[in-house]
Amino acid sequence: MGAIGGEDLMKWEKMQGAGAREEKILVLVRLRPLSEKEVASNEVADWECINDTTILYRNTLREGSTFPTAYTFDRVFRGDCSTRQVYEEGAQQIALSVVNGINSSIFAYGQTSSGKTYTMDGITEFTVAEIFDYIHRHEERAFVVKFSAIEIYNEAVRDLLSSDNTPLRLLDDPERGTIIEKITEEVLRDWSHLKELLSICEAQRQIGETALNEKSSRSHQIIRLAIESSAREFLGKGNSTTLAASVNFVDLAGSERAAQALSAGTRLKEGSHINRSLLTLGTVIRKLSKGRHGHINYRDSKLTRILQPCLGGNARTAIICTLSPARSHVEQTRNTLLFACCAKEVTTKAQVNVVMSDKALVKHLQKELARLESELRTPGPPSSTCDYTTLLRKKDVQIEKMEKEIRELKKQRVLLNHGWRIYYGWLEMIMIQDKLQTIIILSGKQGMFRMMNIQYHQVWLILIIRMVSESSTIHILMKGTVRAVLRKLQVELQKILMTTAKKFAVLRWKSQAGTRTLDPLPYLLLAMKEHLL
Ligand SMILES: Nc1ncnc2c1ncn2[C@@H]1O[C@H](COP(=O)(O)OP(=O)(O)OP(=O)(O)O)[C@@H](O)[C@H]1O
Numbered sequence: 124m125g126a127i128g129g130e131d132l133m134k135w136e137k138m139q140g141a142g143a144r145e146e147k148i149l150v151l152v153r154l155r156p157l158s159e160k161e162v163a164s165n166e167v168a169d170w171e172c173i174n175d176t177t178i179l180y181r182n183t184l185r186e187g188s189t190f191p192t193a194y195t196f197d198r199v200f201r202g203d204c205s206t207r208q209v210y211e212e213g214a215q216q217i218a219l220s221v222v223n224g225i226n227s228s229i230f231a232y233g234q235t236s237s238g239k240t241y242t243m244d245g246i247t248e249f250t251v252a253e254i255f256d257y258i259h260r261h262e263e264r265a266f267v268v269k270f271s272a273i274e275i276y277n278e279a280v281r282d283l284l285s286s287d288n289t290p291l292r293l294l295d296d297p298e299r300g301t302i303i304e305k306i307t308e309e310v311l312r313d314w315s316h317l318k319e320l321l322s323i324c325e326a327q328r329q330i331g332e333t334a335l336n337e338k339s340s341r342s343h344q345i346i347r348l349a350i351e352s353s354a355r356e357f358l359g360k361g362n363s364t365t366l367a368a369s370v371n372f373v374d375l376a377g378s379e380r381a382a383q384a385l386s387a388g389t390r391l392k393e394g395s396h397i398n399r400s401l402l403t404l405g406t407v408i409r410k411l412s413k414g415r416h417g418h419i420n421y422r423d424s425k426l427t428r429i430l431q432p433c434l435g436g437n438a439r440t441a442i443i444c445t446l447s448p449a450r451s452h453v454e455q456t457r458n459t460l461l462f463a464c465c466a467k468e469v470t471t472k473a474q475v476n477v478v479m480s481d482k483a484l485v486k487h488l489q490k491e492l493a494r495l496e497s498e499l500r501t502p503g504p505p506s507s508t509c510d511y512t513t514l515l516r517k518k519d520v521q522i523e524k525m526e527k528e529i530r531e532l533k534k535q536r537v538l539l540n541h542g543w544r545i546y547y548g549w550l551e552m553i554m555i556q557d558k559l560q561t562i563i564i565l566s567g568k569q570g571m572f573r574m575m576n577i578q579y580h581q582v583w584l585i586l587i588i589r590m591v592s593e594s595s596t597i598h599i600l601m602k603g604t605v606r607a608v609l610r611k612l613q614v615e616l617q618k619i620l621m622t623t624a625k626k627f628a629v630l631r632w633k634s635q636a637g638t639r640t641l642d643p644l645p646y647l648l649l650a651m652k653e654h655l656l
Pocket of ligand 1: 234238
């Protein structure tokens with residue numbers, strides 16, 4: 124990962140000062156023309172966009188109905204509007220936020236055959252073309268663009284870049300939220316590479332047949348571009364910071380009822396799952412539209428778990444609701460419009476995402492500390508002595524917190540740089556947990572165990588045992604899942620203990636209860652289980 128610094132850091136600090144930006148989800152409606160098939164079967168178009176923001180139901184035969192006839196959104200697009208127009212006048216601003224370190228998502232929602240895939244294919248390509256163009260125009264920055272794609276089919280998550288059909292697991296990460304384990308990420312090289320990856324995805328996507336749409340997509344598809352950028356000027360220097368964000372292109376499966384698609388058998392099973400995910404999406408949107416009160420059931424479906432940040436979280440979001448104008452689809456069109464009405468009340472809180480190196484973070488915290496101290500030295504006129512004391516106390520707490528963070532970061536850096544140290548004396552365990560990794564150092568008079576870089580469920584474990592009383596050093600490198608590493612570790616330790624039994628037999632351990640003789644193996648395994656699993 125590269126680095127930005129100086130001006131960029133200042134710019135970022137300013138942006139952070141301005142805080143996260145709260146805004147409503149952008150809701151766009153796209154009405155498609157009647158299809159040839161619909162025209163051939165004498166279908167009537169009952170919906171019309173009367174201006175740029177309003178869509179009207181024009182069935183005079185239905186007068187007296189309790190449903191509203193006019194619906195207003197951020198933007199509505201008539202049947203003769205091109206996808207480029209939908210992109211430029213709708214989704215563009217939100218999608219391109221990603222190059223400035225802001226997460227963004229574009230969804231297509233609507234019944235089968237209403238034009239979701241037709242719309243999202245164009246939106247995805249236009250966005251990537253503009254991202255490439257932006258990258259070429261900003262040579263002062265180094266960009267890395269990573270492409271990944273999944274589908275959620277019958278509530279199983281599949282990697283669309285892999286021929287392996289094994290469902291991917293979702294994991295909860297305290298920092299990054301829900302992450303998809305073992306997902307393939309391709310570093311995007313150029314336009315032809317994008318086309319190649321998109322055609323792999325298309326081939327992998329589950330295609331089924333329903334009575335409504337001969338090539339109906341039966342799964343939810345999420346294409347994700349993760350973009351990291353750093354100023355070339357600071358590449359490789361210690362005070363590195365990187366802008367990191369991703370944009371999701373979400374093509375949902377049809378929102379219609381399974382019955383209407385004349386589904387049966389497999390199609391019916393798909394329908395119920397599709398509706399479970401969409402039902403949860405609807406519930407989440409409905410709850411969010413009424414404010415953030417109470418529990419929001421993101422975890423009830425894979426779709427809402429993965430898309431949680433786009434639904435009221437740290438992202439800018441646009442939803443394109445696609446509609447068929449046909450009279451026979453009026454019920455589904457109304458359902459889609461109802462969903463769209465709820466979605467336009469949902470707010471998200473996007474912020475610039477910056478990944479900093481330790482050095483840059485320490486620098487940032489020191490600056491913040493200095494700012495707080497200077498604020499303290501020149502306080503504004505307090506309205507009363509009580510206000511002034513409260514302010515002072517608050518600042519003290521903030522300063523103390525910052526100082527603690529700086530101490531902690533410095534300690535971590537020292538340990539990372541000089542962690543390969545031998546602690547003489549009693550067996551001791553130092554455990555440091557930071558955002559991404561856990562470092563455990565077990566050390567003792569006779570031996571030292573050092574384990575580091577334990578990230579999520581992938582463990583990179585280095586066990587180094589050094590016999591202090593002898594010159595020999597044994598290095599064992601193990602890699603795998605936590606359980607696999609624990610098993611291997613147990614075997615390796617037993618081998619070592621057998622060969623160096625005498626040395627370890629007298630290994631002592633000082634606990635609160637006093638000095639005791641200890642076999643280090645169970646203690647080590649217990650400590651690992653407690654802290655890592
Ligand atoms: N705005 C439009 N203008 C012209 N043709 C359109 C438009 N939108 C969709 N179509 C056509 O309608 C048909 C169905 O569109 P599409 O496959 O995108 O629907 P969908 O909503 O993705 O359906 P499903 O949920 O079943 O995947 C396609 O043949 C597509 O070319």
